Amino acid sequence: xxxxxxxxxxxxxxxxxxxxxxxxxxxxxxxxxxxxxxxxxxxxxxxxxxxxxxxxxxxxxxxxxxxxxxxxxxxxxxxxxxxxxxxxxxxxxxxxxxxxxxxxxxxxxxxxxxxxxxxxxxxxxxxxxxxxxxxxxxxxxxxxxxxxxxxxxxxxxxxxxxxxxxxxxxxxxxxxxxxxxxxxxxxxxxxxxxxxxxxxxxxxxxxxxxxxxxxxxxxxxxxxxxxxxxxxxxxxxxxxxxxxxxxxxxxxxxxxxxxxxxxxxxxxxxxxxxxxxxxxxxxxxxxxxxxxxxxxxxxxxxxxxxx
Numbered sequence: 001x002x003x004x005x006x007x008x009x010x011x012x013x014x015x016x017x018x019x020x021x022x023x024x025x026x027x028x029x030x031x032x033x034x035x036x037x038x039x040x041x042x043x044x045x046x047x048x049x050x051x052x053x054x055x056x057x058x059x060x061x062x063x064x065x066x067x068x069x070x071x072x073x074x075x076x077x078x079x080x081x082x083x084x085x086x087x088x089x090x091x092x093x094x095x096x097x098x099x100x101x102x103x104x105x106x107x108x109x110x111x112x113x114x115x116x117x118x119x120x121x122x123x124x125x126x127x128x129x130x131x132x133x134x135x136x137x138x139x140x141x142x143x144x145x146x147x148x149x150x151x152x153x154x155x156x157x158x159x160x161x162x163x164x165x166x167x168x169x170x171x172x173x174x175x176x177x178x179x180x181x182x183x184x185x186x187x188x189x190x191x192x193x194x195x196x197x198x199x200x201x202x203x204x205x206x207x208x209x210x211x212x213x214x215x216x217x218x219x220x221x222x223x224x225x226x227x228x229x230x231x232x233x234x235x236x237x238x239x240x241x242x243x244x245x246x247x248x249x250x251x252x253x254x255x256x257x258x259x260x261x262x263x264x265x266x267x268x269x270x271x272x273x274x275x276x277x278x279x280x281x282x283x284x285x286x287x288x289x290x291x292x293x294x295x296x297x298x299x300x301x302x303x304x305x306x307x
Contacts, residue, residue, distance in 0.1 A: 016054070016235050022047045024246040034257050037250050044247040051240035058233035065226035069219050076215035079208045086205035093197045100191035107184035114177050129164040133157060276303070 022043045032040065136157045145153065283297045 016232070016239060020047065020050075021239060022243060022246070024250065029249060029253055034254065034261075037254055037257070041247055041250040041254065044243050044250060048240050048243035048247055051236050051243060055233055055236035055240055058229055058236055062226050062229040062233055065222055065229055069223045069226060072215050072219035072222060076212045076219060079212035079215060083205045083208035083212060086201050086208065090198055090201045090205060093194045093201065097191050097194035097198060100187050100194065104184050104188040104191055107180060107187060111177065111180050111184060114180065129160060129167060133160045133164065136160065 022040070024040065024044065028036075028040065136153060140150065140153050140157065280303070283293065287293055287297075
C-alpha cells in the first residue's frame with residue numbers, strides 16, 4: 001500500500017531556476033544588432049519551450065495529486081458511510097438490549113414477589129407432614145381417649161391436613177416460579193447477546209471512524225501539495241508566457257529591421273537608377289550635339305532606353 005508520504009515524495013518538484021531565464025530590455029530591443037536579436041530570439045524561444053514543458057509536467061502532477069485527493073476523500077466517505085451504518089446497528093441493538101433488560105427486570109421482580117408469597121423457606125416438607133398425620137391417626141385409632149382429648153386430636157389432624165394441602169399447593173406453584181425464573185434468565189441472556197453485539201459493532205464503528213479521520217487527514221496533505229504544485233505550474237506558465245511575449249517582440253523588431261533594410265536597399269536602387277538616368281541623359285545630350293560615343297556610353301544609353 002502506497003503511503004501518503006511516498007505519494008508526496010513522488011511529486012516533489014524543485015523551484016524554478018530564475019538564473020536560467022532570458023531577460024530582454026527596451027535598450028536591447030532598440031539598439032542591438034540584427035544578429036544579436038536573432039540570437040536573443042533563439043534563446044527566448046528555447047527557454048519558452050523549456051518553461052512550457054515544465055508547466056505541462058507540473059500541471060500533470062497537480063492533476064494527479066488532485067485525483068489522489070479525490071480518491072482519499074472517496075475512501076474517507078466510504079468509511080463514514082460504513083461507520084454510520086454500524087452506528088445504526090449499534091442503536092438498534094441498544095434499543096433491543098434495553099427493552100429486554102427492562103422485561104427481564106420485570107420478570108425478576110415477579111420472581112421475588114412470588115418467592116415472598118410462597119414463603120418456601122418456612123414450614124415442613126410434605127413427607128414430614130404425612131408422617132405426622134399418620135402418627136396422629138394411629139394414636140386416634142389405638143388409644144383410649146376422653147371425648148375432650150379425642151376432639152382436640154381430631155382438630156389437630158384436620159389442621160395438619162390443611163397445612164399439608166396448603167404446602168402442596170405452594171409446591172405446585174413453585175414449578176411456575178421455576179418457569180418464571182427460566183424465562184427471566186433467558187430474556188437476560190438475550191439482552192446480554194445484544195449488549196455483546198453493541199460492543200462489537202461499536203468497536204468496528206470506531207475503527208471506521210479512525211480510518212475516516214486518517215483518510216481526510218491524508219487528503220488534506222495531498223491537497224496542500226496539489227495547491228503548491230499549482231503555484232509552481234502558474235510560476236512556470238507565467239515565465240513561459242513572458243518569454244513568449246518577449247520572443248514575439250523580438251520577432252516584430254526583426255521584421256521591422258528587415259523592412260528597414262529592404263527600404264534602404266530599394267532607396268539605394270532608386271538612387272542608382274536616378275544617377276544612371278542622369279548620366280545617360282548627359283551622354284545623350286552629347287550624342288545630339290554630335291560627339292562621338294564609345295561602346296560603354298552606347299550600352300548606358302540602351303540600358304536606360306534612350307537609344
